[in-house]
Amino acid sequence: MEALEVLDIIAGGETSKAQFKLNVTNATSIAQEIVAFANTKGGLIIIGVNDKTGSVEGLSYQDIQRINNLLTTAANEQVKSPISIETETVEVEPEQRIIVARVPEGISKPYKDKDGLVFVKNGSDKRKVTSNEELRRMLQRSGGLYAEEQVLPHCTYADIDWDKFSHFYETTYEEPAEPDQERKFENLRLGQGGKPNLAGALLFTNNPQKSITGFFITAIWFWGNDLEADSYRASDYLRGTLPEQFSQARDFLMRTLHKVQSGDTFNSPGVLEIPKVVLTELLTNALIHRDYFIKDTIKLYIFENRIEIISPGRLPNNLTVEQMKRGIRKKRNDILDSLAPNLLEYKGAGSGVLRALKAYPHIDFINDIEAEQVRVVIHRTAKLEA
Known part of the structure; x- marks a missing residue:
């Protein structure tokens, strides 16, 4: 990364894509920053910059070696699932070096710290995610969870309009739905174990709103x-x-x-x-x-x-x-x-x-x-x- 490019970013102040650190000594704290970036859109952690004033203060050779090791340890051992980050030492002024750590947007959201806490970026800060609904949506966006596949605990196959399903099946696949309608229902990923999932209920139950509220x-x-x-x-x-x-x-x-x-x-x-x-x-x-x-x-x-x-x-x-x-x-x-x-x-x-x-x-x-x-x-x- 070119020095002028880094200085332009620093001049713009901290944002949802750039975080400044004067120094880093705590692996747990920096892991939470990595988690927040990975769970959002990714971004840069720039170390050697005063996050209060935006002034570049630089790092010693010993600090650069130590911080690079600490960043690698945090990303590999204190972020669940581990995530690969890129670090680069940039000389912004003669004998004045800083570290730029690039955290990519993760593909296995939600990422957590070692204590199982989930963080996301909120402007230039981070916030802890506590809502189960938000966590489920993060899983969905990463391909790990689908709302339509949730099995409904208060709905059974007795609530299915089997005549409606049979008509659909026979029209679509040009073969009888009987015998073994339930197996064919489950083969289409519409339920399991005698209970429809959300997709099955939305398409084939007699009264979907009896079991699932809000979806109308x-x-x-x-x-x-x-x-x-x-x-x-x-x-x-x-x-x-x-x-x-x-x-x-x-x-x-x-x-x-x-x-x-x-x-x-x-x-x-x-x-x-x-x-x-x-x-x-x-x-x-x-x-x-x-x-x-x-x-x-x-x-x-x-x-x-x-x-x-x-x-x-x-x-x-x-x-x-x-x-x-x-x-x-x-x-x-x-x-x-x-x-x-x-x-x-x-x-x-x-x-x-x-x-x-x-x-x-x-x-x-x-x-x-x-x-x-x-x-x-x-x-x-x-x-x-x-």
Whole structure:
């Protein structure tokens, strides 16, 4: 790393990507800093810089040797799982040397210190993670845990609508579901040991909300454009299996939308102001790709000037809005994603957003990382082409 580059970073002060240390003598303390960086986006630990004033004070040859050994010991022995870091000695001024330790973003989150504590970066500081829900989401993002595979303790195979499952199985695989329906159910990763998992319950139980709370759609049709309105034109809780929620949500939307004349004559047929394919693709995406670790409803808000579909959870696995709009996709719920094409109007393969934008480009996608939600805003001000 060049001296000028390091000095530029130091001049910018401590951030979520850069931490300063005057010296390091405690392996436990530096291990916690490494854990925090590995659990977030990675970053630099710059040693030999006063973290209070930002002044470069440098290190002796003996300090450099000792600190390099201490960093290696901390990363290998006091971080669980061990993580590889890179260290470099940079001479920023004649005879004034500092250590730059580069900590990568980890691929086996959550990382812990020797006491089992989990830390993440919070601006220029770090904070301890104490929420089980946050830990589960970290595991999910690293590929170590999936919400849809959680077996439901208060739900059994007696709650499954086996006629519905049989129809799906026979239509999809062109072979009888009987005999041994339960084995075939489990082969599709929908349950085990007589109990459905979350995916199995969301797709095939008689009453999913009896066993799993929060996983439905809150639909509200507002009078104006203000979320804080005191009264609504209509509101409803759209419950049931995912296919049932999808059908109810699309029906709710289609009842609220205007129809526009598709031709120049008075008798020309009216078409929806927003194409049906847009509603289909975006509602399905919300149901299939939401974060099921967050026990909250999908919000469907209809305003005079826009429609908002708000899904719990940020985009998965560092996916960006720009990537999503180019058809790139990263799975969060593999079971739901694989079975949805046979249960909902869903094609997968990352093409849904592309189809929606092609049919109606007046759509904004907001990945709200702080609020842990994805907002899709469909503007109602665009004129349909005849």
